[in-house]
Amino acid sequence: MLKVGVIGTGMIGQDHIRRMTTVLAGVQVTAVSDVDTVVAASVGAGVGASVHATGGEVIADPSVDAVVVCSWGPTHEEYVLAAIAAGKPVFCEKPLATTQEACLRILDAEVAAGRRLVQVGYMRRYDAEYRALKSSLGVIGRPLMMHCAHRNASVPSFYEKEMAITDTAVHEIDMVRWLFDDEVAAVRVLVPRRSGNGGELQDPLFVVMEMAGGVLVDVEISVNIRYGYDIRGEVVGENGTAALGNASLVTIRHGGVEASPVPVDWRERFLRAYDVEFQEWIDSLTAGGRPVGPSAWDGYAAAVVSDAGVAALRTGDRVPVSLVERPKLYGAEVAAA
Structure with missing residues (x-):
């Protein structure tokens, strides 16, 4: 015990x-x-x-x-x-x-x-859908791109614009390192038209990550989307695509409408x-x-990429990611679990 x-x-x-x-x-x-x-x-x-x-x-x-x-x-x-x-x-x-x-x-x-x-x-490394997505990569050929969305119905009043990177997109940052067994080489952040739901908060954001091996990842960050907590991901390979399934367990047909309930928050979506x-x-x-x-190496790498993302948000520039040499203790940890 x-x-x-x-x-x-x-x-x-x-x-x-x-x-x-x-x-x-x-x-x-x-x-x-x-x-x-x-x-x-x-x-x-x-x-x-x-x-x-x-x-x-x-x-x-x-x-x-x-x-x-x-x-x-x-x-x-x-x-x-x-x-x-x-x-x-x-x-x-x-x-x-x-x-x-x-x-x-x-x-x-x-x-x-x-x-x-x-x-x-x-x-996310322990989510059944993400694990199935990782397992499918050998079927669709070499990964070329990934499209992601991270949508919250709302966020607390203390949420600040940089938290869209450090608190929200950080999950995608770790996930793509694990999914592709690769490090992030550079980050850009594009700023689209502002949603009226976010008040003074700059929402949404569009994050682009360049993996060291050449895969390009885009992440839509929308934290006041209102309708629910919606996590999406699709990998485009040379010979096909693989996408996360629908997190809803049921599809309802009623009153002339077909609908799939959307999770309320992260606890519901990732409970298992x-x-x-x-x-x-x-x-x-x-x-x-x-x-x-x-x-700990994964925690460090996520922090470095997050800092690069914050710098990209502030400047509008493409910001390279620079990691220290990985200690031998963490020789294959990107691919772990």
Whole structure:
């Protein structure tokens, strides 16, 4: 039984605790913490976990074998580094850290430890449709292009224009690296006519990524589309195309209209992917003692591409992506999980 401590008991933290206590096998939540001590106490009591004042105390708790970090992004570096220092595997929700420099410090610490301890929460790699899409690439010939759409019904009032890259498009950034087993070489961001639904927010955006191997990827980012949460992807190959299926489980015909319900938000669309992601993380630690999913290198690469995207949004220029040399510890991690 893997004993897990969770740092951060907000919405995503509570959802992960729910799945680890009611859905998944081979895991027990033994400790929690949050800056909101009242919420942490309530969540801890609900699952029989000890409640700590700080994330550092969770990591140091001898009843904790592995750590899940779901706290505010700027705290991730501190907790991931502490987990590495303690020799405990750590699952970190994205971002790995909020700057490239912080990501590199995590890489250095993990390389110095000499083994993989970090996994980053990029759940699309665990979605059945995306996995089927990746498996289909050998059928359609060499990939040439990919068309993507990432549409939200709405976003919170604190959402800023650069978050369209760092918080939204970052999922496509990681996904295409994994899908094509390749790095992003350059990014451009085009600005179309502004939607009236977004207020002062520049919405939508059109992101173009050039993969190092020559595949061209475009991503429509629309975060106030109103009708629902809609994720699309189609790969164009030399001999055919492969596209994600319809995420709706049912088609309704009623009143002279045929309709397929659209997911309300990311939790509905990727619920099963989160379950698979965590079960495979748990199983990998139980079987081999190390995570095999998205690595610290993947978290670093996503941060660098995101920064290039933000620069492209600000300047309107094509911005090259420059990564440090990949350490041998992460030799084939783009293709993992």
